[in-house]
Amino acid sequence: MNQETGGTISEAEKLAAFNAIVSEYESALLRYAARIVQHHDAAQNIVQDAFIKLYRNWKDELLPSAQMLSWLYRVTHNCAIDHLRHETRSQLLHVRHAEQRDEFVPPNRGEGFIISDDAEKAVVALRKLTLREQQLVVLKVYEEKSYAEISEITGLTTTNVGYILHYAMKKLVAELKKAKPA
Amino acid sequence: MKEETENNLNGRQPPQGGGDRRKPDPDAPVKIMQCEDIQGFLFDYISGELDTARSNLVREHLKKCPNCQAAAAEIREAMNVLREGSEALGVPKRLSEDHRKHLMWAVTHPIMDWMDRHHIITSLILAVIVTLYILFVLWHFDIGKREDAKVYEISIMKSDVTNAPLNKIEEIKSPDITNLDEPRPEPRLIDPRSEP
Numbered sequence: 088m089n090q091e092t093g094g095t096i097s098e099a100e101k102l103a104a105f106n107a108i109v110s111e112y113e114s115a116l117l118r119y120a121a122r123i124v125q126h127h128d129a130a131q132n133i134v135q136d137a138f139i140k141l142y143r144n145w146k147d148e149l150l151p152s153a154q155m156l157s158w159l160y161r162v163t164h165n166c167a168i169d170h171l172r173h174e175t176r177s178q179l180l181h182v183r184h185a186e187q188r189d190e191f192v193p194p195n196r197g198e199g200f201i202i203s204d205d206a207e208k209a210v211v212a213l214r215k216l217t218l219r220e221q222q223l224v225v226l227k228v229y230e231e232k233s234y235a236e237i238s239e240i241t242g243l244t245t246t247n248v249g250y251i252l253h254y255a256m257k258k259l260v261a262e263l264k265k266a267k268p269a
Numbered sequence: 270m271k272e273e274t275e276n277n278l279n280g281r282q283p284p285q286g287g288g289d290r291r292k293p294d295p296d297a298p299v300k301i302m303q304c305e306d307i308q309g310f311l312f313d314y315i316s317g318e319l320d321t322a323r324s325n326l327v328r329e330h331l332k333k334c335p336n337c338q339a340a341a342a343e344i345r346e347a348m349n350v351l352r353e354g355s356e357a358l359g360v361p362k363r364l365s366e367d368h369r370k371h372l373m374w375a376v377t378h379p380i381m382d383w384m385d386r387h388h389i390i391t392s393l394i395l396a397v398i399v400t401l402y403i404l405f406v407l408w409h410f411d412i413g414k415r416e417d418a419k420v421y422e423i424s425i426m427k428s429d430v431t432n433a434p435l436n437k438i439e440e441i442k443s444p445d446i447t448n449l450d451e452p453r454p455e456p457r458l459i460d461p462r463s464e465p
Binding site: 102105106109113114117118121122127130131132134135138139142143207208209210212213224227228229233234249252253256259260263264 | 316318347348360382
């Protein structure tokens with residue numbers, strides 16, 4: 088009887104702790120996922136999946152920590168990559184075709200997703216980067232993570248992080264120069 | 270000079286096998302840096318990732334080099350465009366009510382959530398189970414099996430038989446299989462002319 092009561096309380100406490108973690112990190116993860124997949128609804132699904140994985144796989148106590156946030160970023164990134172891979176063939180062909188023509192066709196980003204010209208330019212420039220470069224730029228420029236934090240999230244060395252970011256920024260500068268009206 | 274700098278930068282190879290070409294060695298003496306070196310570290314400098322010594326060197330170099338100043342300005346502008354663009358995207362701050370509900374349901378009902386996620390596999394497993402159940406019911410209750418063992422009572426009239434003599438065969442009754450000890454009556458030929 089005591090064990091049952093103890094078990095129930097423990098489960099309830101775990102759920103309460105989990106709820107607190109969701110409230111703490113959902114905003115950052117949604118921002119990150121939305122910038123990688125460029126789709127609000129997909130970002131919501133991705134973050135939801137990341138939290139489900141956290142609940143099932145996190146062995147330690149459910150308390151907010153830098154280690155947990157890094158883990159969540161990593162899982163969110165993997166889920167985002169899975170989402171991009173599972174996009175329909177027609178969408179991929181459409182994007183590839185647009186890239187071949189060197190023009191950008193805005194993807195369907197869900198309802199209520201209105202984007203300004205400047206934002207569109209930034210998205211176009213970002214889209215020209217590889218997924219790894221996009222990930223690092225998002226973490227560094229948008230999320231303002233240090234190289235050490237990015238290294239922990241991505242598993243790359245800090246040297247590699249700096250190297251990839253250096254060339255990613257060079258590409259971005261070139262793309263934004265091209266997009267700038269003469 | 271600028272072209273030379275870009276060529277030098279483009280010629281840089283990524284660190285191989287854990288090599289640490291960009292990482293400053295704290296024990297190494299800090300050399301006087303040229304434009305090509307400076308531009309390789311500009312992003313690190315702008316984002317505050319350089320150590321104090323190198324950061325001071327880059328700052329001093331930027332004060333007197335217009336080319337590197339322009340390169341730094343371009344990087345800063347690119348970062349600003351990205352940040353402004355990001356704000357304009359209007360990323361949602363919270364999970365929607367539906368996603369939040371589904372999240373809590375999924376963590377408290379892991380099996381149902383698994384079935385929901387793997388609905389094709391679940392459907393196939395259910396189809397196999399239903400098929401096996403139907404086959405079992407058919408086999409167990411002998412549904413569809415021919416009832417050969419049942420004995421029906423029949424009667425044959427002589428007149429139904431072609432090329433038969435005038436004699437009439439008396440009705441042959443099927444034996445009662447429940448009482449096998451009772452002798453079976455022999456069919457009897459009767460001459461209809463002898464009948465009254």
